[in-house]
Amino acid sequence: MKRTYTLLMACLFMVMVLYPLSIQAQSDFKPGFVVLISGDTLSGWVDYRSNMLSTKVCKFKSAEAAAVVSYSPQDVMAYGFPNDRYYASKYVQEDSATVFMEELVRSKINLYTLNGAFYVEKEGLGIEELVHEFREYYSEDGVLHRTRANKHIATLNKYMNDCIPMIEKIERVSLTQSSLIRLIKEYNECSPGAPVVVFKESKPWFAAELGVAVGVSHTSLSFSAKDESYLHLEHSDFGATTYPVGGLLLNLRSPRVSEYTSLQLETHYFKTGFEDQNSYDWFGTLYENEMEISMSAVKLNLAVRHEFNSKTLQPYANAGIALNFFQDREIKHMQYVRRTAESTPEVRNKDDKEFITNRQTGIIAGAGFLYNLRKSKMSAEIRYEYGLDVHNFERVNSLNSSLTSTTGTVSFITGYYF
Template sequence: MKHRFTLLFFFFSFSVLAQRDFRPGFVVTASADTLRGLVHFRENRRELCLFKANAGSAIQRFTVETARSYGFTNDRTYEVLPIRPDSSAPETRVFAWVLVRGKAELFEVDQRFYTRKAGEVFALRTRMKDVYVGNRWYKAEDREYERLLATFLLADCPTIQLADGGGVAYSNYALTRLFEVYNRCTNSTLALPTSAKPWVKWEWTAYVGAGSQSLHLFSYKNGAEGTLSSGLGPVFGLQGGFSSPRMSERLSTHLGVFYSQFLLSDTQETV
């Protein structure tokens, strides 16, 4: 007896890659000397920078006390920034990721955003608050950062109308685009350190191969069992990978589909 089976598989995966590489870059020391060489690439390092003059050199460690900034060629730049994540938290100095330079500058630290204008640093904060509506309590987002941007930090650009319902999402992409618009609007010198990287990147991979299948069957009713097996059959697949190199090189999402068809026949049967 022969049976034809068509198999269609879908899969979804989320990848997180480790980062242990040194890349061409620079360090600006606390005394304003610029060292060029290789810098250890790690996206979320807040308080330490590892530097080598060349591939064979010993590693030098720089902290927020011994360096002003560091960065990578045509890629990310980090600068020492005094921040206060919450209004009640003490001020700390960290290496902040520079997203936008200009009259109003934008930084990111641990997925929180900060801006600097006229030498003063401001935290762009969002929080959840309780709202009482219709005899019920609800959780609602309080976008404190929008009020700060609309009424003070970006108020001198008529193109930006956050106060009139033109809200902006609390995200790397949305805020970067907003600060880019502001600095162009005010004729400021604009710099986007990671502009060479795309916001969105797709990668496609096709698969063609061959495989075989076997299927073991057993009946609890009468004790019959048997095995169905096939010869070689074709296998086709397509996988798509999505990532945002400008925001993170570590994270990517994959979606794929595989198709195969096999003709299975009995190899044995016992009762």
Template sequence: MCLVAPAALAQSNFKPGYILPPSGDTLRGEVDYRSEQRNRKLCRFRPAGAAAVTEYQPEQLLGFGYSGGRSYQSRQLPGATAEKAFLQVLALGKASLYLTVRADDREAYYAGPATTGPLELLVQRDTSIVVYNKAIGREINTLERSYPFRSKLALLMSDCPKVQASIVSMELKEQKLLKLFSEYNACVGGSTPQYVVAERKAKVRFSVLGGVYQSEMKVTENDKKLPLEAAWQPTFGVGIVVNPGFFHHKLSAGLQALYVKQSFKNSYTVPSPASSTGLEQKDVRVDFSMVQLPLLLRYTFLEGPVRPYLQAGFQIGAVFQKKAEVVTTRQLFGSSTREIEMRTMITAPVVAAGISLPTGSVGSVQLEARMGWQDSYSQATQALTSAKGLSLLAGYTFGK
């Protein structure tokens, strides 16, 4: 990870595009495809593949864009300090809508009249307040949501009564904003051409994964919980990643199938319940193979060349080729074997953290650490308990 990340950060990803100089002439060539945080402050352009790269700040261009993709305009941001930024265009018309992502990875929406009027920051705010709860008879902390952006939109679109009812119950979500601006511009624009960014469509991608898996659990013997730990074993599998159109663009869902195999073996000397002074030896052996089926929800923090992510979900495990036994040896009494009946299906919550490294339009590489917890591997709830497993995985997801 340490070796790959700096190289990925240094990469450029030029795609066919254009810039709009103050003269108004469109210059076509290639524009570096970067994260929203970076596009906000800088545009990197070259006329052709072998030409030198020129960097432009928002004060130097009217805007830029990618052929068949996102477009940006240089706009003055509201506030006490005069600051310009390249804002992604979401809708243009008598009322226009823009998006940017700040340095702290938070999205900010701006709206204003036409393409040259002053912009307003659209704000939706959650505030922690203390209220008295009659059901439990005491005060509790709760969140109260306020919607300052609604009054700004109502004023901006005051000449179209048709959309005012929608603004009253509006949430600050991109798809709802796009629908509102489209309806308003059609209401007041008549036959005037307007622009609305294409609605996101669902995407399905396939992935392959491989790595190592190690787990541990406890076996109960003579009312004592004895620890068991398996060695690292290979794991591999496949998965699908789904980005529904109605999801936030940083969210995705994934379903995977992973094969794991584990072997536990340990010996203990414990007091014998049959004798106050005697000891007995416990030789514990547990072997199983399992197909894990995790269903995960992923949140990706950034959209740059290195993209950290967190994911969490639920996992079902189908256990097969299973065997668990405890061999008890007592002096003068010999040995006896007790088999532990193992479950065929287990469930577990799962959390993971990793990074994704895009490889252009071909796909992306993932490096991830994942932890899961199981209640019990045995039919008897107190036999094989406190189980948890750690996976270190590398994967490749095909497609952008």
């Protein structure tokens, strides 16, 4: 039964993840433009994807209902979207390939990003990646040391050596969009030569959405024991229980950095319980058990969410960690011991209010849809959570792993973001 349930959950998880990934291939055309090799600009509709495909191909339509034309970085000089992203065709020496780099700043020094890395370009110096360089060496006593050489600082000094006051500021710069953009703006004030154009400048660095959530969860609980003290749990079959959940949602994102990737924070409250009756024979003695486990907890979830397009109905997937802080965590256990089948049972009360841990860790993964309203949005998500040991290790000899316990939870969660 447990293996069947696990298999069903694994299949459900695969469907949840693969379905939104399959629709990722769908295009999301927005008003944009393409700059041809001749320098002419074609206005129309451009595919607005936020994945690695945007660095390798540009899909263009002259009209919303027109046929799609695909351009490679060798076919055009650039493509982009008004007051938004701009991609320039550039040759990456390290990869020996020409790709579309997202241009962040255009000035006397241009700033680009490609797959999380940053590049600077200046007339006469070409284009160069800003990287941390690590060096390894052995000390006199034979210990291996690893140091960071901050190669990006040397690169920036080379590109900005016509402005001495920038040296101190370069030393403090970090390899982030906001820090590098601010540095180039300051350099241009010190050594003017071209106006500063910052792409996506109208988009904020930080945005937050607060919401509420309600839903229903279906949780299974299982134990595996190697010690005779916990055979009543080894033979247990608590099955699964269904219960309501509710809480608060907070979505944090940086539209300037990524349109579709965000950090999802959640707090939920739930209360549930499990029951089981079992019996087993141990060296000629019959043990009968009646058990009830009650749990209530405040759940904290931290996950990375990725949305796949900007349509009204917007699919997404997320993955992260969960922490359950148990409030009510009691196990009631009555055991009846019979030396023979006809003997009067010895009754043992083995209740333990501390057997369940006060904090459980788990991993979560889910997929769902966002429905974008005028000033708010709604969400619907199917989620799976795999919870690690739910019992208190202080009650168990953990050195020989005499007892393990896990939970598996499938939830359907609906949310409303203000």
